[in-house]
Amino acid sequence: MSPLSALSLRLCCHPPGTGVMPNKETEFLLVQIFGRKSYPMLKFVRMKLWFSRFKNINPFPVPRDLPKDPVDLAVLGLRHIEPDLSARVTVYQTASSKDSTGTADPTQQHIVGIQSPDQQAALARHNPARPIFVEGPFSLWLRDRCVYYHILRADLVPPEEREVEEIPEEWNLYYPIQLDLKYGRGGWDDYEFDIDEVEEGPVFAMCMAGAHDQATLAKWIQGLQETNPALAQIPVIFRLTGSSGELLASSSGLEEPSPPPPQEQEEEEDHTQRQQQGQS
Amino acid sequence: MALVHKLLNGSYILRKGLKPSVAACPFLSTRSADYCSSSLQKPVATPGKASTQRTAAGGLQEDQREVALDIPSPEEKPEVSFDKAIKDEIKEHFRRLKDEIVNHWIGPEGRPLQEIILEQARVVWQFRGKEDLDKWIVTSDKTIGGKSEVFLKMGKNNQSALLYGTLSSAAPQDGENSQSGYCAMISRIPRGAFERKKSYDWSQFNTLYLRVRGDGRPWMVNIREDTDIIQKTNQMYSYFMFTRGGPYWQEVKIPFSKFFFSNQGRIRDAQFQLLLDKISSIGFTLADKVDGPFFLEIDFIGVFADPAHTEEFAYENSPVLNPRLFK
Numbered sequence: 001m002s003p004l005s006a007l008s009l010r011l012c013c014h015p016p017g018t019g020v021m022p023n024k025e026t027e028f029l030l031v032q033i034f035g036r037k038s039y040p041m042l043k044f045v046r047m048k049l050w051f052s053r054f055k056n057i058n059p060f061p062v063p064r065d066l067p068k069d070p071v072d073l074a075v076l077g078l079r080h081i082e083p084d085l086s087a088r089v090t091v092y093q094t095a096s097s098k099d100s101t102g103t104a105d106p107t108q109q110h111i112v113g114i115q116s117p118d119q120q121a122a123l124a125r126h127n128p129a130r131p132i133f134v135e136g137p138f139s140l141w142l143r144d145r146c147v148y149y150h151i152l153r154a155d156l157v158p159p160e161e162r163e164v165e166e167i168p169e170e171w172n173l174y175y176p177i178q179l180d181l182k183y184g185r186g187g188w189d190d191y192e193f194d195i196d197e198v199e200e201g202p203v204f205a206m207c208m209a210g211a212h213d214q215a216t217l218a219k220w221i222q223g224l225q226e227t228n229p230a231l232a233q234i235p236v237i238f239r240l241t242g243s244s245g246e247l248l249a250s251s252s253g254l255e256e257p258s259p260p261p262p263q264e265q266e267e268e269e270d271h272t273q274r275q276q277q278g279q280s
Numbered sequence: 281m282a283l284v285h286k287l288l289n290g291s292y293i294l295r296k297g298l299k300p301s302v303a304a305c306p307f308l309s310t311r312s313a314d315y316c317s318s319s320l321q322k323p324v325a326t327p328g329k330a331s332t333q334r335t336a337a338g339g340l341q342e343d344q345r346e347v348a349l350d351i352p353s354p355e356e357k358p359e360v361s362f363d364k365a366i367k368d369e370i371k372e373h374f375r376r377l378k379d380e381i382v383n384h385w386i387g388p389e390g391r392p393l394q395e396i397i398l399e400q401a402r403v404v405w406q407f408r409g410k411e412d413l414d415k416w417i418v419t420s421d422k423t424i425g426g427k428s429e430v431f432l433k434m435g436k437n438n439q440s441a442l443l444y445g446t447l448s449s450a451a452p453q454d455g456e457n458s459q460s461g462y463c464a465m466i467s468r469i470p471r472g473a474f475e476r477k478k479s480y481d482w483s484q485f486n487t488l489y490l491r492v493r494g495d496g497r498p499w500m501v502n503i504r505e506d507t508d509i510i511q512k513t514n515q516m517y518s519y520f521m522f523t524r525g526g527p528y529w530q531e532v533k534i535p536f537s538k539f540f541f542s543n544q545g546r547i548r549d550a551q552f553q554l555l556l557d558k559i560s561s562i563g564f565t566l567a568d569k570v571d572g573p574f575f576l577e578i579d580f581i582g583v584f585a586d587p588a589h590t591e592e593f594a595y596e597n598s599p600v601l602n603p604r605l606f607k
Contacts, residue, residue: 081526
């Protein structure tokens with residue numbers, strides 16, 4: 001391979017990272033300079049083939065130009081992780097405008113929350129004797145930007161206390177109200193895996209905030225209280241890991257009394273304090 | 281020879297305490313003698329032809345398993361006894377041999393034949409205890425001098441495995457690699473008695489099923505076939521797994537017909553479908569050129585036979601690139 005074609009091959013190597021598709025002009029130039037049977041032309045053909053095969057395989061596509069505004073980015077991120085399309089995004093607080101010195105006020109970070117109607121109903125049904133937890137921050141990568149989100153969830157109810165769902169009567173005989181279609185073709189088909197899936201408690205709401213400290217999240221809870229009045233009776237415990245701001249290496253909200261991994265620390269708050277905040 | 285390899289590996293310490301994570305190149309002894317060791321130092325660092333991911337880590341099988349620190353308490357010091365360790369090993373291997381012979385009478389893989397034939401969904405790897413983590417090896421570009429770190433530990437309540445770390449695409453300054461930044465988790469090849477290699481037979485299934493919870497990063501799933509032919513050690517079939525992020529568990533179903541073939545880290549022009557009768561290992565690679573921390577929580581990995589999926593192979597061979605196939 002001549003040095004010229006080696007150099008041009010290396011130039012052609014750059015596009016795989018940036019997601020650029022080769023087009024007709026490149027093909028014309030390559031044919032003119034190197035010829036139809038040359039290595040750069042081969043690479044061009046391969047790039048065209050494989051890029052077009054892999055262009056749309058991402059089931060969760062993220063737009064290429066991410067919004068610069070943190071509130072918009074938070075909305076995009078929350079919509080990305082919430083599979084329920086009827087969920088409502090609420091902006092509880094936008095980042096305050098910068099003052100003359102150019103530094104943003106650290107206490108006025110943006111808070112954006114999301115909650116779907118199913119989650120709202122579940123929170124209304126939740127037993128006030130069991131506390132709910134604010135866990136986080138968990139990292140979410142959108143292309144090359146990392147955002148952090150917190151979730152409001154309850155622990156799994158032990159099977160003894162789970163309330164049995166009543167099957168309502170069929171009030172319409174013309175078509176079934178509840179349809180439980182199985183995947184199998186007949187009685188012999190069994191597509192279930194022979195393992196107990198990990199069961200976790202229900203998630204009631206999610207939020208993305210600029211700061212990861214308790215004060216900001218408390219403001220989020222207060223904002224949630226407007227749409228979920230039942231939340232005022234339920235004790236909320238904050239299970240936050242790591243310090244605010246910097247990128248965390250391990251982002252799982254574990255409660256480990258034994259030697260924890262280096263970056264994790266915990267803060268727990270008593271529910272009485274939380275109720276005082278709610279009343280003030 | 282297999283015993284010597286085990287001794288080097290340090291796994292004879294009465295199964296207590298931490299296993300030394302010494303990169304003692306244990307796989308040299310298990311491979312055939314002509315396989316030279318230089319391939320272990322230099323992974324396939326060149327970028328694949330058109331893939332945005334790097335398939336470099338699949339070629340390596342170094343034992344740099346970085347499991348979270350398992351510091352033994354001062355009371356239980358591991359007792360190192362050479363003779364006892366050798367006796368244990370011999371007993372273990374004969375036990376495995378006996379199991380294999382007995383299982384042959386019960387049915388394939390020790391389960392009755394009708395169960396195997398009628399099976400439509402099988403859990404291949406689950407993460408419910410520490411011994412399940414031992415079936416995986418974790419590598420990163422530290423082996424070529426990069427700065428990514430990756431760790432594997434059990435997740436919440438011992439119900440899942442958490443693969444986490446930091447990716448750093450700072451290229452190692454050794455004059456030969458211009459790109460870097462990958463992390464991988466590869467399953468160990470299943471071993472039978474006397475460390476013979478066994479393989480999985482998934483010929484009645486056609487889809488790979490993973491229950492994962494990621495952070496939005498795109499991963500690459502690589503499947504490697506049994507290395508009875510020496511060229512197969514550098515060949516693998518891969519496909520992308522896109523995680524959504526978020527607190528909900530995500531089910532990823534990848535049909536085996538979608539896996540494309542690559543050799544030595546490059547996608548080849550002549551593509552053929554993945555044949556499922558001798559699979560040796562599966563691996564997950566992250567190499568998306570974005571620096572920062574990542575995590576991936578895996579609940580279990582299974583295979584099932586999707587009746588709705590009838591495609592045999594997703595990629596045609598083009599006559600422009602492969603004129604010889606179309607003569």
